[in-house]
Amino acid sequence: MAREIYAYKCRLCDTMHYPFRMVCKNCKQNDFFEFDTVPLPKKGNLLTFTRVYNLPAQYEVATLGLGIVELENGMRMLGQLDIDEPKAGMAVEGSVEVVRQETYDDYYGMVFRSA
Amino acid sequence: MRDVYVAGIGITTFTRLEFALSEIASYASMMALKDAGITEVDQVYVANMGSPRVNHQTALASAVVDSLSLTPAGAAAIENGPASGGSAIKAGFQAVASGMEDVVLVAGVERMREVNGLEATDFVATLTHPIAEYIYGVTLPAHAAMFTRLYMDKYGVTERHLAMVGVKNQNAALNNEWAHLQQEISLEGILDSPEAMTNNPYVAEPLRFFDACPVSDGGAAVILVSEEKAKELGRPMIKISGVGQATDTHAVHEREEPTDLLAVRKAAADAFAMAGKTPDDVDVAELHDAFTILEIVESEEVGFFPKGEGHIALEKGETALGGKIPINVGGGLKGRGHPVGATGVAQAWEIVTQLRGDGEARQVEDANVGFTCNFGGFGNNVVCLVFEKEA
Amino acid sequence: MSVDLEKILRPVDSPMAPYEPKYMLLASGEAAVVRAVDRDEIPDLLKHVEPLLHVERDYYDVVASRVYAELLSHYQYRFQDQYVLAVQVDGELAAIVNGRQVSPKLGLSLHTLALRRGLRIGAHAFAAKMEYHFDALGHEEVLIVAESPIGFRRWMIEYKLEKRFDIPHELGGVPSWALTRELFDAARGSLVVGRRPVPPEILDKAMEAILPPSDPPTPALDPLAATRSKYDPTATALMVERWAMEEGLQDA
Numbered sequence: 001m002a003r004e005i006y007a008y009k010c011r012l013c014d015t016m017h018y019p020f021r022m023v024c025k026n027c028k029q030n031d032f033f034e035f036d037t038v039p040l041p042k043k044g045n046l047l048t049f050t051r052v053y054n055l056p057a058q059y060e061v062a063t064l065g066l067g068i069v070e071l072e073n074g075m076r077m078l079g080q081l082d083i084d085e086p087k088a089g090m091a092v093e094g095s096v097e098v099v100r101q102e103t104y105d106d107y108y109g110m111v112f113r114s115a
Numbered sequence: 116m117r118d119v120y121v122a123g124i125g126i127t128t129f130t131r132l133e134f135a136l137s138e139i140a141s142y143a144s145m146m147a148l149k150d151a152g153i154t155e156v157d158q159v160y161v162a163n164m165g166s167p168r169v170n171h172q173t174a175l176a177s178a179v180v181d182s183l184s185l186t187p188a189g190a191a192a193i194e195n196g197p198a199s200g201g202s203a204i205k206a207g208f209q210a211v212a213s214g215m216e217d218v219v220l221v222a223g224v225e226r227m228r229e230v231n232g233l234e235a236t237d238f239v240a241t242l243t244h245p246i247a248e249y250i251y252g253v254t255l256p257a258h259a260a261m262f263t264r265l266y267m268d269k270y271g272v273t274e275r276h277l278a279m280v281g282v283k284n285q286n287a288a289l290n291n292e293w294a295h296l297q298q299e300i301s302l303e304g305i306l307d308s309p310e311a312m313t314n315n316p317y318v319a320e321p322l323r324f325f326d327a328c329p330v331s332d333g334g335a336a337v338i339l340v341s342e343e344k345a346k347e348l349g350r351p352m353i354k355i356s357g358v359g360q361a362t363d364t365h366a367v368h369e370r371e372e373p374t375d376l377l378a379v380r381k382a383a384a385d386a387f388a389m390a391g392k393t394p395d396d397v398d399v400a401e402l403h404d405a406f407t408i409l410e411i412v413e414s415e416e417v418g419f420f421p422k423g424e425g426h427i428a429l430e431k432g433e434t435a436l437g438g439k440i441p442i443n444v445g446g447g448l449k450g451r452g453h454p455v456g457a458t459g460v461a462q463a464w465e466i467v468t469q470l471r472g473d474g475e476a477r478q479v480e481d482a483n484v485g486f487t488c489n490f491g492g493f494g495n496n497v498v499c500l501v502f503e504k505e506a
Numbered sequence: 507m508s509v510d511l512e513k514i515l516r517p518v519d520s521p522m523a524p525y526e527p528k529y530m531l532l533a534s535g536e537a538a539v540v541r542a543v544d545r546d547e548i549p550d551l552l553k554h555v556e557p558l559l560h561v562e563r564d565y566y567d568v569v570a571s572r573v574y575a576e577l578l579s580h581y582q583y584r585f586q587d588q589y590v591l592a593v594q595v596d597g598e599l600a601a602i603v604n605g606r607q608v609s610p611k612l613g614l615s616l617h618t619l620a621l622r623r624g625l626r627i628g629a630h631a632f633a634a635k636m637e638y639h640f641d642a643l644g645h646e647e648v649l650i651v652a653e654s655p656i657g658f659r660r661w662m663i664e665y666k667l668e669k670r671f672d673i674p675h676e677l678g679g680v681p682s683w684a685l686t687r688e689l690f691d692a693a694r695g696s697l698v699v700g701r702r703p704v705p706p707e708i709l710d711k712a713m714e715a716i717l718p719p720s721d722p723p724t725p726a727l728d729p730l731a732a733t734r735s736k737y738d739p740t741a742t743a744l745m746v747e748r749w750a751m752e753e754g755l756q757d758a
Binding site for chain 2: 534
């Protein structure tokens with residue numbers, strides 16, 4: 001079963017949030033954790049991108065591709081890019097994979113590839 | 116609300132300092148105390164971002180207040196990422212303006228070079244959103260790079276414009292004895308020559324080595340006092356006439372318009388409104404150029420130039436010493452260095468120096484109104500200040 | 507029958523193609539010359555390496571002590587097939603790089619020591635050294651290790667070096683990494699810069715003499731400052747050391 005990244009939908013006014021916040025940014029009336037989880041769409045268009053050469057200590061690769069993607073439902077998210085020559089506006093599709101490893105822990109996030 | 120004046124200033128060299136964190140803060144503070152001619156204060160605020168993580172020290176203000184023999188004055192550390200300095204000045208301002216305190220010491224300090232560069236990069240990256248950003252390996256240069264790409268596509272800013280800011284600011288630092296970088300660079304060396312890719316490699320495309328500020332240690336301090344105290348001390352009457360702060364979404368991808376820095380816009384507008392001034396009134400400005408793109412964008416968002424035209428004004432020389440609105444004449448973060456917690460206070464130090472007429476080789480003529488913009492997070496927490504010289 | 511001991515002790519150097527000098531424009535706009543250093547010029551280099559033995563930060567002390575040993579033994583004919591290149595800016599020494607030939611197809615990188623910082627001279631020098639191995643000496647592979655974490659990231663990760671962990675590198679016996687001709691050719695475009703031939707007036711200045719660096723790294727205010735400050739954030743030990751030093755000087 002494929003992993004998902006979740007957005008959070010306010011149960012009162014249906015406003016979608018990614019990442020999570022405690023108080024709905026629209027109605028501000030929700031009770032504690034009064035949200036539903038909704039998987040984020042995996043398809044979208046690349047808004048902007050970069051290739052990072054100066055990485056923090058935990059990364060052992062030479063460079064890292066990062067980008068901000070505008071997803072099908074209008075929301076945006078940051079993800080790693082597995083794309084040789086990214087172009088603004090290109091169609092991409094993501095899958096949830098390991099994006100960081102620290103000692104013995106794996107952290108999962110979205111990795112986008114050309115769609 | 117009372118008026119608040121800056122009666123003393125102090126700064127250390129920004130470089131690699133082999134001294135304990137509290138000693139660096141105390142050095143700048145001692146300088147400021149001696150400048151003001153006082154040995155007692157009512158309250159101490161210490162601006163700092165990394166002491167628990169990088170320097171293994173918490174409760175920094177408690178260490179500094181004792182090191183300076185200022186006990187039993189109240190003391191607290193203020194952490195607001197790279198805007199810690201601005202926030203600490205705001206806190207000191209509020210203490211004096213409210214009438215609760217008469218003399219407040221605000222010191223900013225950072226000792227990032229206690230760890231190696233890779234750890235320092237990670238340390239700064241911890242200000243990003245833990246789940247939506249940090250785990251992806253995003254760094255501040257990566258955020259600035261993605262923002263730059265959008266700006267290049269939308270407004271026509273080029274790598275040349277970025278390099279021009281880098282050259283302007285790094286070379287301006289030669290006029291500032293406290294600045295980290297004391298090495299002249301040229302556009303040919305960093306951009307035009309065949310060797311430019313090795314001299315100036317990509318840090319995060321399209322940002323390059325000379326587009327980013329160095330990692331520095333350093334401290335700066337200011338003494339904030341009431342009008343009555345300022346007159347008693349007899350130092351030049353430099354007033355903080357405007358304070359503005361605004362925040363924006365934590366995750367950069369959630370910003371309403373990806374090429375806007377709304378927190379800068381609002382913080383600046385609020386500061387000018389409080390001071391009863393407009394951007395045109397400003398004679399000298401310190402903007403937060405941790406990355407060269409930020410100087411260009413901030414110059415637009417604070418109101419010096421229309422949106423999308425900051426790079427054109429740069430081309431015309433309007434932001435250099437002698438231009439219409441000199442920006443970062445002491446080197447900015449690029450040339451002076453960026454000890455994260457100290458920067459906001461160092462910007463105030465530079466403006467007060469200018470307004471006092473002590474700028475020497477980098478003095479802006481007829482400097483009466485000064486402005487600082489201290490940019491926290493990646494534009495999600497910004498503090499702007501307006502300074503005025505009174506006759 | 508007398509035996510000439512020196513003939514036995516002195517290694518016989520293999521024929522190695524000479525290094526053709528080149529120059530490059532630095533970020534400051536100044537020209538840096540990279541050229542080979544002859545044995546008789548080694549003492550000129552040694553006197554600028556020696557002060558770095560006392561600079562405790564950024565592994566300068568470790569690198570300088572090894573470079574000193576390599577240069578001195580090269581000078582005294584106790585090191586086989588070593589080459590030494592110097593980088594000079596307006597005659598002033600800015601960096602020293604050295605390495606050696608292990609066999610006709612295999613090279614070994616020794617050190618890169620930068621005496622002028624802030625202009626990426628070390629990066630230029632390292633690339634020049636690799637170019638020498640592959641283009642002039644005809645090596646197919648160069649073995650490399652790094653003493654500092656920044657060195658590690660730059661070389662191992664950026665050049666995408668291959669692991670050769672079965673080969674202990676002679677610098678401390680640690681597992682080696684290798685730059686192959688294939689990897690070098692892939693990186694050549696972005697990493698190897700510089701122009702030949704060097705204009706006569708620039709080359710003459712460099713060949714005339716190795717001038718002292720005007721702003722080399724210097725030891726911190728207190729001895730062992732870097733080490734002390736890591737373990738003693740209050741800097742109490744620093745102060746005590748300084749007082750002891752001052753008292754010692756007063757007695758002298």
